[in-house]
Amino acid sequence: MKSLELLSEYSNYLEEQKLEGKKIIAFMSHDSIPEELIDAAGFIPLRLIFAGNDDLMNASHDYLPPSTCSFAQSCIGYFARKPNLYKFLELVDYILLSNHCVSDICVSEIISDNFNVERLNLYVPYTRNESAIKYYKIELENLRKELENIIGHEIPDQKIKESIDKYNLFKKKLAEIEKLEISGSQKLEIFQKAILFGPKILNEIEKLIQKNREITSNDSQTESNNKKVIFTGCSIFLGDYLMDLIEESGGEIVFFNTWIGHNYISQIYSDKILNSTDDPIDLFLYRFKTNIYGDHSVPDSLDNEISYLETFINEYQKENGEKLAVINHVIKFCDHFSLFQSTLKERLQNKGIQVLNLERDYSRANRGQLSTRIEAFMEMI
Amino acid sequence: MSLFTDDVVTFKSVLRLAYNFLAGREYLKKKKFKDRRKLIAVALPFSDLVYSAGGVPVFPIRMEKFNINAYLAALNSATNLFGWDLTTKLLTFVRQFDVLKILDNVLDDVIHTINHKYNELYELGIENGISSDFCYGITSLTGMFISKGKNLDANINYTIRCSAWNKYSESIKKYVPKEIWVDIPPRDMGNAVELLSENIKAAIGELEEVTGNLVTDNSLNKQFRIGNQVKRFYKTILYEFSASDFYPCNPATFAEILALLGLSFQDYNSNAQRYLENISYLVKEMRKRIEKSIGMDVKGMPRIMITPVFGGWEPETHEILYRLGARTIYADWELLGMLEEINVSKNSDPIEEYAKYLLNAMMKGVGCDQEALTDSYIKTAKDLNVDGLVFNQVFGCHSISNCYSLLRKKIRKKLEIPTTVINFNKIGENVEQVKTRLGALVEMFR
Numbered sequence A: 001m002k003s004l005e006l007l008s009e010y011s012n013y014l015e016e017q018k019l020e021g022k023k024i025i026a027f028m029s030h031d032s033i034p035e036e037l038i039d040a041a042g043f044i045p046l047r048l049i050f051a052g053n054d055d056l057m058n059a060s061h062d063y064l065p066p067s068t069c070s071f072a073q074s075c076i077g078y079f080a081r082k083p084n085l086y087k088f089l090e091l092v093d094y095i096l097l098s099n100h101c102v103s104d105i106c107v108s109e110i111i112s113d114n115f116n117v118e119r120l121n122l123y124v125p126y127t128r129n130e131s132a133i134k135y136y137k138i139e140l141e142n143l144r145k146e147l148e149n150i151i152g153h154e155i156p157d158q159k160i161k162e163s164i165d166k167y168n169l170f171k172k173k174l175a176e177i178e179k180l181e182i183s184g185s186q187k188l189e190i191f192q193k194a195i196l197f198g199p200k201i202l203n204e205i206e207k208l209i210q211k212n213r214e215i216t217s218n219d220s221q222t223e224s225n226n227k228k229v230i231f232t233g234c235s236i237f238l239g240d241y242l243m244d245l246i247e248e249s250g251g252e253i254v255f256f257n258t259w260i261g262h263n264y265i266s267q268i269y270s271d272k273i274l275n276s277t278d279d280p281i282d283l284f285l286y287r288f289k290t291n292i293y294g295d296h297s298v299p300d301s302l303d304n305e306i307s308y309l310e311t312f313i314n315e316y317q318k319e320n321g322e323k324l325a326v327i328n329h330v331i332k333f334c335d336h337f338s339l340f341q342s343t344l345k346e347r348l349q350n351k352g353i354q355v356l357n358l359e360r361d362y363s364r365a366n367r368g369q370l371s372t373r374i375e376a377f378m379e380m381i
Numbered sequence B: 001m002s003l004f005t006d007d008v009v010t011f012k013s014v015l016r017l018a019y020n021f022l023a024g025r026e027y028l029k030k031k032k033f034k035d036r037r038k039l040i041a042v043a044l045p046f047s048d049l050v051y052s053a054g055g056v057p058v059f060p061i062r063m064e065k066f067n068i069n070a071y072l073a074a075l076n077s078a079t080n081l082f083g084w085d086l087t088t089k090l091l092t093f094v095r096q097f098d099v100l101k102i103l104d105n106v107l108d109d110v111i112h113t114i115n116h117k118y119n120e121l122y123e124l125g126i127e128n129g130i131s132s133d134f135c136y137g138i139t140s141l142t143g144m145f146i147s148k149g150k151n152l153d154a155n156i157n158y159t160i161r162c163s164a165w166n167k168y169s170e171s172i173k174k175y176v177p178k179e180i181w182v183d184i185p186p187r188d189m190g191n192a193v194e195l196l197s198e199n200i201k202a203a204i205g206e207l208e209e210v211t212g213n214l215v216t217d218n219s220l221n222k223q224f225r226i227g228n229q230v231k232r233f234y235k236t237i238l239y240e241f242s243a244s245d246f247y248p249c250n251p252a253t254f255a256e257i258l259a260l261l262g263l264s265f266q267d268y269n270s271n272a273q274r275y276l277e278n279i280s281y282l283v284k285e286m287r288k289r290i291e292k293s294i295g296m297d298v299k300g301m302p303r304i305m306i307t308p309v310f311g312g313w314e315p316e317t318h319e320i321l322y323r324l325g326a327r328t329i330y331a332d333w334e335l336l337g338m339l340e341e342i343n344v345s346k347n348s349d350p351i352e353e354y355a356k357y358l359l360n361a362m363m364k365g366v367g368c369d370q371e372a373l374t375d376s377y378i379k380t381a382k383d384l385n386v387d388g389l390v391f392n393q394v395f396g397c398h399s400i401s402n403c404y405s406l407l408r409k410k411i412r413k414k415l416e417i418p419t420t421v422i423n424f425n426k427i428g429e430n431v432e433q434v435k436t437r438l439g440a441l442v443e444m445f446r
């Protein structure tokens, strides 16, 4: 229900923006897209974060084989079907193709070729060594030029910097949400909304934080019996029923170690870094270089993720006396998370951490089985 | 029973290639323990740097023990004693006694042994937690590293467009003592050549550390020259012989040779000089046979390109097509831009030239998107002047196999040749579909 409200609110927002003459750039990449540059150029960045279903996946099979990640399939499905609540996708002017994974390339290309959406490109290197950083700079400058060509004038550095400041402040606020004592589903709703609307909803987020702080300080703390878990792997996209299944099974997600969640929020600049340069491109490069938890890069993404999870779990245990378990969410056919799932589980289990590898697609038929597996896991921990 | 056994025996160059592929284990053991050389795993045709550093590149399936039959064992002893020329005599001699049995076994060793091993290693990958949703190539390669990775000194990885490939490359680090990376920029933009050159230099530095040898411009150029000659011979087979109306053998054997070249081209059977000699001999042998009209008149038999096969394919395919009256062309490396030569002219910088070669392959062959990739399909089909195209859709491949719908449209528009798609998951699993689809395709030529 909440996602329906959110979608209709978002739809209204985009329509208003279009009336004001703004153009929309959609993208499905989960990382390394300089949304501040898009914002500074006067475009609306629209992240495709919508979960799929059977119908949407089927609609993609004219273009891609069914052995494609079901999120990617659904992205095509949305453009092919344009379901009622997603009519706003008709407002999309550009699709920004990136190579976060190869499905990102294929899907963006298909959307551009078949649904009358112009294409922009931003390829991201796979490592984060010195040459890779220099290469990323070439791509960023190229994107900047492409955007400048569309708007017909330069995007001043100052404007990009302002946008970076704006998003930075916004992410800092979101980081506070991470620490609030609210349910996992509430956090997720906020994160999803934040990813869609961006800093425009900063006030709303601030109020929410304030309100929740008051509630927490007035309430006498009641211990919940829910099983506390970390959620990692593929993000939970908007409209997915997975969060309901976890909470219905007695699980409580205390930390979203996913792109919609900590990966996005944690990409914050310190004031020192912000003030260290006048060139906003340098800041994008800094972010790219220090983004060691992104799932796009090689060769250490898995090691970094495992050591992060381990540290988080240990620290949480010290503070709260409770050992967190891990749900590793794998969207079927996801190149990034599927391949590593057994190693991730094995390595964390060797450290005494319980892990549920939850691999699934978006088909309705999956729901019962998923629910059973989550329930069994919750009973076990 | 095979259709083309009789052709194999007379092709001693093919026997050499096959033998060197299958007998890799013994050869590599010798290199490692006796000669104290370092074994460095490669996959895809990326062995040049390893050779230049004095390492021994190995496509890891070649470290496996293959069931080499008595005939090949005899061949081995004979070659050790007398060299290959006498072996041909030996073959001819043996053939008079028990032709079918021996020759069938040879063929089984070359083709089915390799495929059997592939399937075995695929299963090993699955048993060790690789989801069956991944492509056959990645799964069996993982199996290869699980099985023999510990005997390697290092592994060299190149980043490519396929995210599954890059992640697979990261995942095998737990099976090898050291990983060396060459990060190829996704597009040829700005000073990408320079940046790639930096990455190549860094990889060379690591290779030097592993092998204890110094890589020089000379050692690089020497290897590139060998590679260039191999590529020229490979292209001669693809462009000249495969297009000829008279084949030096029957078309199924011809396809078999192309398949063997495709596999062995990745590491040059761990000895580039020897590989060059073999392929040059193969070209000579083919030419001689054609001149002497030994072989088969293939005029009127449609030439069908089957691609991509490097990530796994049903090896019955070319026999089926042969029975249907068609010829099979396997030309993945040409299509992916890997058969382009590396400039070794005077005053050229070998590292920079290698960088240009890699970027060219990534941009024009593999392609940074489906548009570029499908263009390279169309170009290769045109250049090779094939009559039909079979797209091998590998289950779980999200990078190449999913471009079929775009490719089909392009073929209709630009090539107007018959095309079909066959699905591949694992060797031997889908032979019936392959037969039906290929049957329907060949019907279109009647």
Ligand code: SF4
Pocket (backbone or CB within 6 Å): A030, A069, A070, A071, A072, A100, A101, A102, A103, A104, A234, A331, A333, A334, A335, A336, A337
């Ligand atoms: S879920 Fe995985 S495969 Fe799908 S788009 Fe995201 S990273 Fe790519």
Ligand code: SF4
Pocket (backbone or CB within 6 Å): B135, B136, B137, B138, B162, B163, B164, B165, B311, B394, B396, B397, B398, B399, B400, B401
């Ligand atoms: S391109 Fe396809 S077949 Fe090749 S490694 Fe990637 S997924 Fe496998």
